[in-house]
Amino acid sequence: MSELGIASGKLSLMTHVVAGYPDPERSFELAVTMAESGSDMIEVQIPFSDPLADGPVIMKANQVALDAGMTPVKAFEMVRELRLSTGKPVFVMTYANIPYAIGLKRFFSMALEADVNGLIVPDLPFDSSLQEYFDLTAEHDMNNIYVVSPDMEPDRLRDAVVSSSGFVYTTLRVGITGADRGNISGKGLEFVRTVKRYTTLPVAAGFGISSPEQFISLEGIADIGVIGSKLIKIYDTGGTEEVGEFVKKCVSDHM
Amino acid sequence: MFKEDQYFGEFGGRYVPEALSSALDELDCAYRRLKDDKNFNNELECELNNYVGRPSPLYFADNLTRSSGGSKIYLKLESHNHTGAHKINNAVGQALVARELGKKVLIAETGAGQHGLATATVAARFGMGCKVFMGEVDMRRQYPNVYLMRLLGADVIPVPHGTRTLKDAINATLKYWIENIEDSHYLLGSALGPHPYPAMVRDFQSVIGREVRAQMTEREGRLPDTLVACVGGGSNALGLFHPFMDQDNIRMVGVEAGGRGDGPGEHATRIAVSQPKQGIVHGYLSYFLQDENGQLLPTHSVSAGLDYAGIGPEHAWLYKEGRTEYVSVRDDEAVKAYKILARSEGIIPALESSHAVAFALKEAPKHHDDHIMVVNISGRGDKDIFITAALTDKDNWKNFLKKEAVDE
Numbered sequence: 331m332s333e334l335g336i337a338s339g340k341l342s343l344m345t346h347v348v349a350g351y352p353d354p355e356r357s358f359e360l361a362v363t364m365a366e367s368g369s370d371m372i373e374v375q376i377p378f379s380d381p382l383a384d385g386p387v388i389m390k391a392n393q394v395a396l397d398a399g400m401t402p403v404k405a406f407e408m409v410r411e412l413r414l415s416t417g418k419p420v421f422v423m424t425y426a427n428i429p430y431a432i433g434l435k436r437f438f439s440m441a442l443e444a445d446v447n448g449l450i451v452p453d454l455p456f457d458s459s460l461q462e463y464f465d466l467t468a469e470h471d472m473n474n475i476y477v478v479s480p481d482m483e484p485d486r487l488r489d490a491v492v493s494s495s496g497f498v499y500t501t502l503r504v505g506i507t508g509a510d511r512g513n514i515s516g517k518g519l520e521f522v523r524t525v526k527r528y529t530t531l532p533v534a535a536g537f538g539i540s541s542p543e544q545f546i547s548l549e550g551i552a553d554i555g556v557i558g559s560k561l562i563k564i565y566d567t568g569g570t571e572e573v574g575e576f577v578k579k580c581v582s583d584h585m
Numbered sequence: 586m587f588k589e590d591q592y593f594g595e596f597g598g599r600y601v602p603e604a605l606s607s608a609l610d611e612l613d614c615a616y617r618r619l620k621d622d623k624n625f626n627n628e629l630e631c632e633l634n635n636y637v638g639r640p641s642p643l644y645f646a647d648n649l650t651r652s653s654g655g656s657k658i659y660l661k662l663e664s665h666n667h668t669g670a671h672k673i674n675n676a677v678g679q680a681l682v683a684r685e686l687g688k689k690v691l692i693a694e695t696g697a698g699q700h701g702l703a704t705a706t707v708a709a710r711f712g713m714g715c716k717v718f719m720g721e722v723d724m725r726r727q728y729p730n731v732y733l734m735r736l737l738g739a740d741v742i743p744v745p746h747g748t749r750t751l752k753d754a755i756n757a758t759l760k761y762w763i764e765n766i767e768d769s770h771y772l773l774g775s776a777l778g779p780h781p782y783p784a785m786v787r788d789f790q791s792v793i794g795r796e797v798r799a800q801m802t803e804r805e806g807r808l809p810d811t812l813v814a815c816v817g818g819g820s821n822a823l824g825l826f827h828p829f830m831d832q833d834n835i836r837m838v839g840v841e842a843g844g845r846g847d848g849p850g851e852h853a854t855r856i857a858v859s860q861p862k863q864g865i866v867h868g869y870l871s872y873f874l875q876d877e878n879g880q881l882l883p884t885h886s887v888s889a890g891l892d893y894a895g896i897g898p899e900h901a902w903l904y905k906e907g908r909t910e911y912v913s914v915r916d917d918e919a920v921k922a923y924k925i926l927a928r929s930e931g932i933i934p935a936l937e938s939s940h941a942v943a944f945a946l947k948e949a950p951k952h953h954d955d956h957i958m959v960v961n962i963s964g965r966g967d968k969d970i971f972i973t974a975a976l977t978d979k980d981n982w983k984n985f986l987k988k989e990a991v992d993e
Binding site: 378379380382383385386389390393396401402425426427428430431432452453454455457458459460461476477478479481482483486490501504505506 | 764
């Protein structure tokens with residue numbers, strides 16, 4: 331945990347940003363604002379044309395970012411600058427075809443160059459045939475964070491959790507990303523507790539967190555709360571400043 | 586730890602978010618059990634015979650054979666099936682599996698609308714709910730099928746994202762499934778997607794090749810020399826090819842959509858290009874049309890059913906192993922073949938199948954009359970009237986549409 335700078339016993343906030351949304355400069359500014367407003371870690375998504383785990387809000391942001399010229403090379407440059415200027419942990423999230431298409435070795439050298447703290451690839455299951463990817467994470471001591479879902483079979487869940495490094499990312503419901511879907515269910519919270527029993531790694535919870543109150547309600551249950559789609563919605567109506575206010579509210583209310 | 590039975594060589598697999606893993610395991614497990622179950626197979630056969638209208642004819646195209654002056658050309662007429670295409674074979678099979686799983690709603694993606702139509706049809710037949718996801722662009726160009734799906738009771742949901750075509754419909758259906766896994770079955774329409782779909786869809790379509798084997802043996806006392814089929818995702822081609830895989834001397838040719846040119850966005854040729862590119866999209870590893878950063882490229886084909894950036898993983902493997910070959914046929918060649926088949930045999934093929942016909946017409950004269958070629962007519966051409974009439978009889982067709990619109 332110390333490696334990621336996550337204080338034990340305290341709920342940390344990870345905020346999500348799509349690299350290049352709405353354009354390269356402003357997505358960088360947005361990420362910096364998140365960090366300065368108190369977000370403990372930043373999740374930077376490298377946009378993909380067919381993002382399978384994302385709902386309409388993030389999907390649209392992916393498309394806008396691609397149309398604005400975002401590429402994996404530029405996204406890693408942004409991550410590097412973020413690491414240098416904020417000092418906060420930055421995790422890169424993307425889909426399997428991005429590392430696969432640009433070349434796994436090249437992808438990893440870009441990740442190392444950018445000083446990324448970990449990788450999150452939700453459509454690359456731990457039992458896939460892409461062994462080279464897993465070998466590279468081990469070789470470079472790169473955190474490989476699995477996203478696990480509440481209706482996974484118990485054996486499979488345990489295998490995925492054990493294969494994870496850095497932290498484990500739990501989704502609070504079976505679904506795709508997207509905010510404003512009502513309260514966090516008891517089933518979702520129970521799932522986080524189940525995953526905690528399988529691992530000593532920090533456990534993150536995301537998918538559907540859309541208010542400071544919902545974030546704070548994870549205190550004592552999860553180690554990290556992840557907010558994504560909601561921040562894009564706030565950005566679309568209120569810009570960077572309101573995103574900063576929202577982040578401040580999340581972190582100040584639970585101190 | 587990786588599961589070899591989910592792959593064709595390095596291709597295929599199950600590259601999906603974990604939210605889908607249980608549903609795919611459940612489906613895989615049920616299908617493994619049912620595929621060797623006597624009662625299931627009896628019921629499937631009964632539906633295929635009495636509802637779909639199988640076996641479909643293997644027709645000797647004697648006029649076409651004479652005019653091309655080479656190999657004997659046989660046509661496997663999947664166009665004679667209920668709903669007019671091979672898609673119904675798989676739809677019936679998967680609907681029976683879904684019923685065994687206790688699912689109440691069938692969900693499906695569709696491009697041209699043929700698979701959506703087949704799904705809506707079996708949903709009506711088996712008393713299940715139905716939701717069909719269709720890109721907005723496809724809905725506009727295939728409105729007749731939208732109307733028919735709705736007539737059959739299906740909810741046709743426009744997909745406004747991305748390129749608003751088949752690939753986006755697949756994304757939308759997978760996402761809907763992730764969110765509604767308990768009561769819905771994703772009835773995927775081609776031999777692609779995460780395991781077990783590629784193998785299951787191929788199995789349900791293999792009735793095509795099994796029938797050809799029996800029909801050809803009866804007619805000619807031997808097996809054919811060449812098999813030809815168009816390849817979008819690739820289910821009609823695998824259905825024809827697969828039962829002949831034990832015959833090393835049979836040539837198998839998949840015909841891809843060459844569109845209107847070689848540039849990005851002008852065609853849907855995944856393999857028959859100078860440098861096919863592997864990728865991981867829609868849950869499977871195969872060849873995809875993509876840019877250097879791994880973003881899917883837009884595609885074009887005059888035939889909506891071939892207008893897709895990926896190809897089923899078994900095709901990718903068969904190609905890499907050198908077992909099957911792939912060629913590309915342009916829009917104008919396909920439309921020409923469409924007209925030739927209509928005039929010479931009184932058979933109007935789907936634009937998809939017309940690609941296979943176009944290749945056969947080029948290939949047949951290279952052989953003697955002791956060579957036997959089978960071309961899969963995967964569907965019939967009625968559905969394409971808004972495209973073909975606009976291409977081949979533009980003025981009359983436009984006048985008709987204008988008049989119809991004014992009469993309203």
